[in-house]
Amino acid sequence: MTKNRVGALVMLTLSIAYGAxxxxxxxxxxxxxxxxxxxxxxxxxxxxxxxxxxxVFILPGRSGGDDSVIATFKGLRWRRIGYLFLLMTGYGLxxxxxxxxxxxxxxxxxxxxxxxxxxxxxxxxxxxxxxxVFWFALTRLLSVYLxxxxxxxxxxx
Amino acid sequence: MLEGLLTGLATAxxxxxxxxVCVGVFAGTFIGMLPGxxxxxxxxxxxxxxxxFEPASGLILxxxxxxxxxxxxxxxSILINAPGIAGTVATAFDGYPLAQAGKAxxxxxxxxxxxxxxxxxxxxxxxxxxxxxxxxxxxxxxxxYFALMVMGLTAVSAFAGKxxxxxxxxxxxxxxxxxxxxxxxxxxxxxxxxxQLDLVEGLSFLLLAMATFALSEALMTTLKPDETSDSxxxxxxxxxxxxxxxxxxxxxxxxxVGRSSVLGFFIGVLPGAGATIASFLAYACEQALxxxxxxxxxxxxSLRGLAAPETANNAASTGSFVPLLTLGIPGSGTxxxxxxxxxxxxIQPGPRLFVEHPEVFxxxxxSMYLGNVMLLIxxxxxxxxxxxxxxxxxxxxxxxxxxxxxIGVYLVSFNNFDIYLMVGFAGFALVxxxxxxxxxxxLLGFVLGGLLEENLRRALLISxxxxxxxxTRPITLxxxxxxxxxxxxxxxxxxxxx
Numbered sequence: 101m102t103k104n105r106v107g108a109l110v111m112l113t114l115s116i117a118y119g120a121x122x123x124x125x126x127x128x129x130x131x132x133x134x135x136x137x138x139x140x141x142x143x144x145x146x147x148x149x150x151x152x153x154x155x156v157f158i159l160p161g162r163s164g165g166d167d168s169v170i171a172t173f174k175g176l177r178w179r180r181i182g183y184l185f186l187l188m189t190g191y192g193l194x195x196x197x198x199x200x201x202x203x204x205x206x207x208x209x210x211x212x213x214x215x216x217x218x219x220x221x222x223x224x225x226x227x228x229x230x231x232x233v234f235w236f237a238l239t240r241l242l243s244v245y246l247x248x249x250x251x252x253x254x255x256x257x
Numbered sequence: 258m259l260e261g262l263l264t265g266l267a268t269a270x271x272x273x274x275x276x277x278v279c280v281g282v283f284a285g286t287f288i289g290m291l292p293g294x295x296x297x298x299x300x301x302x303x304x305x306x307x308x309x310f311e312p313a314s315g316l317i318l319x320x321x322x323x324x325x326x327x328x329x330x331x332x333x334s335i336l337i338n339a340p341g342i343a344g345t346v347a348t349a350f351d352g353y354p355l356a357q358a359g360k361a362x363x364x365x366x367x368x369x370x371x372x373x374x375x376x377x378x379x380x381x382x383x384x385x386x387x388x389x390x391x392x393x394x395x396x397x398x399x400x401x402y403f404a405l406m407v408m409g410l411t412a413v414s415a416f417a418g419k420x421x422x423x424x425x426x427x428x429x430x431x432x433x434x435x436x437x438x439x440x441x442x443x444x445x446x447x448x449x450x451x452x453q454l455d456l457v458e459g460l461s462f463l464l465l466a467m468a469t470f471a472l473s474e475a476l477m478t479t480l481k482p483d484e485t486s487d488s489x490x491x492x493x494x495x496x497x498x499x500x501x502x503x504x505x506x507x508x509x510x511x512x513x514v515g516r517s518s519v520l521g522f523f524i525g526v527l528p529g530a531g532a533t534i535a536s537f538l539a540y541a542c543e544q545a546l547x548x549x550x551x552x553x554x555x556x557x558x559s560l561r562g563l564a565a566p567e568t569a570n571n572a573a574s575t576g577s578f579v580p581l582l583t584l585g586i587p588g589s590g591t592x593x594x595x596x597x598x599x600x601x602x603x604i605q606p607g608p609r610l611f612v613e614h615p616e617v618f619x620x621x622x623x624s625m626y627l628g629n630v631m632l633l634i635x636x637x638x639x640x641x642x643x644x645x646x647x648x649x650x651x652x653x654x655x656x657x658x659x660x661x662x663x664i665g666v667y668l669v670s671f672n673n674f675d676i677y678l679m680v681g682f683a684g685f686a687l688v689x690x691x692x693x694x695x696x697x698x699x700l701l702g703f704v705l706g707g708l709l710e711e712n713l714r715r716a717l718l719i720s721x722x723x724x725x726x727x728x729t730r731p732i733t734l735x736x737x738x739x740x741x742x743x744x745x746x747x748x749x750x751x752x753x754x755x
Contacts, residue, residue: 104424107692111427118434121449128444136717138441138448141710145434152427159423172691176480181687184476184659185680191663192676204660211656215479226653234664244668 102167105157112153119146183214199249204231265619269627274317278624281321282631289329296326296591298471304463304598305665312602313617317624319595324628327574328372331567335364344532344570347540351562358558362497368567369637371514375568376629378518379575383622391583391611399715400726404736406709409586412743413698425698432702435460455674462597464675465703467662468682469696475658476687497641510564513543521569525576532570539569575625581606590697593704
């Protein structure tokens with residue numbers, strides 16, 4: 101299947117789901133008689149989305165080049181990207197309980213490692229130094245509060 | 258106008274704003290040089306920083322970043338044949354052959370002088386055009402605004418490129434859909450929030466811009482192993498040669514610069530056209546005008562071939578501020594990001610901006626020019642050093658970009674949910690980029706979506722729920738006719754390949 105068709109199918113599904121939800125939006129009191137309700141634009145958008153997605157699906161795409169979705173997605177560094185996505189999600193999970201300092205150091209160190217850097221003597225100092233500089237700039241220069249997390253005891257001292 | 262200009266000068270020339278221009282131009286050049294990162298990402302990365310500034314300072318910083326990023330993109334086009342953005346692809350046609358011939362310094366100098374000239378002429382035209390258009394658009398009402406929004410949204414798709422029109426439209430619709438998430442301001446009804454309290458306020462513009470541009474562009478660079486894997490280290494090792502340009506060479510490029518400036522500016526004013534079309538048109542125009550040996554030089558290191566697209570893309574960047582400042586309609590993804598930032602400052606661009614916040618309006622116009630001056634006097638001599646910064650290995654660069662994107666959004670809300678949303682949108686954007694669907698129309702749709710609905714509601718309310726306002730008001734009708742023409746353009750241009 102071509103890239104256009106896969107994209108169109110995804111968008112068609114999204115538009116149909118969006119339209120179904122728009123049809124179930126509650127009416128605001130007193131709005132029933134007026135020309136426009138909170139659901140008016142979403143329903144129109146859903147119709148536009150469905151029509152355009154169908155057009156993208158049925159009309160021929162650009163000629164030339166390999167438009168196959170398999171050829172496009174093959175041979176890419178998906179494993180590395182997967183690890184980076186996990187790392188970013190982990191950062192979101194860790195930033196409050198572990199605090200800015202520890203989670204950022206781990207995030208940067210993990211990122212360097214995933215990207216192929218093997219030397220710990222580079223990974224550790226750079227990730228710690230960048231975190232310290234950033235933490236200092238935010239908390240001391242810009243007076244932004246950052247969660248200390250597990251390092252809370254340092255703050256109380 | 259003179260009074261406004263003086264107001265703008267007084268605001269733009271304060272020490273803090275001069276620093277903003279310098280920092281913006283420098284940071285923009287650096288980010289713009291990174292393969293894969295363009296002005297939208299550069300500006301998006303700056304937005305969290307600008308939240309603590311006055312609106313004028315924030316906008317001045319972003320304008321500097323914009324210019325810097327466009328110039329930075331040209332630099333990577335010339336040095337390593339890797340245009341950071343579509344607007345500088347034409348620069349590589351003759352810039353890269355010049356660099357290969359050992360004239361990288363000369364090519365960069367010509368690019369800088371041309372950008373400066375294009376920006377200067379563009380700024381003068383902006384100075385004349387923006388207040389005039391703002392004065393006219395003061396008479397606009399909701400119906401006209403609704404029509405303008407529709408035109409802005411369709412024009413971006415129409416100029417999206419061959420085979421991209423329908424996909425651009427689809428992404429625009431998706432952007433408007435995303436803008437409907439959250440509480441409806443008129444009725445207080447929650448739409449598409451899935452019962453999540455975090456979504457009641459709607460999606461954050463910054464989050465969406467960061468996820469779909471900065472994050473996904475950085476991830477895209479990581480995903481593709483061959484294209485730019487080692488090139489980021491290359492500029493630091495290039496022999497730049499002399500930066501000097503002779504008088505004869507300046508005389509050779511002068512007419513091209515003049516023509517391309519005017520052409521670039523007017524194309525930039527058109528919503529959706531922007532720097533890419535301007536640079537290609539200027540290149541094609543100069544090639545068509547050249548004769549004999551000069552013509553044969555195109556593609557092999559022609560100075561005119563380098564100067565024309567460089568001039569045009571900078572003039573177009575300036576021109577794209579006209580619809581933004583006067584009508585509140587962003588003409589490109591970049592200006593859409595700026596519009597989003599302005600709205601988050603509590604400022605609504607449009608004709609009222611000219612009346613209510615003259616210091617913002619005029620200081621942006623003045624800072625456009627300052628940005629160009631800084632680009633010339635600060636960036637050009639520093640280019641060899643900035644290029645060396647790019648020798649930073651990718652294993653370090655990518656995690657930094659991811660970190661700055663995530664923390665930039667997190668520091669605005671201090672909500673983990675925003676990080677998860679960003680990761681989700683970045684994944685979506687990554688897949689859709691691979692499927693060759695444009696992202697800029699989505700962002701534009703998101704920024705304009707709220708305004709579109711608001712103006713449609715107001716117009717319907719005034720006309721007692723009748724859609725007749727679309728054809729009974731002459732200006733609305735004219736704008737809608739232009740919209741239809743813009744919609745039909747791709748049909749004429751590319752036949753069945755929509």
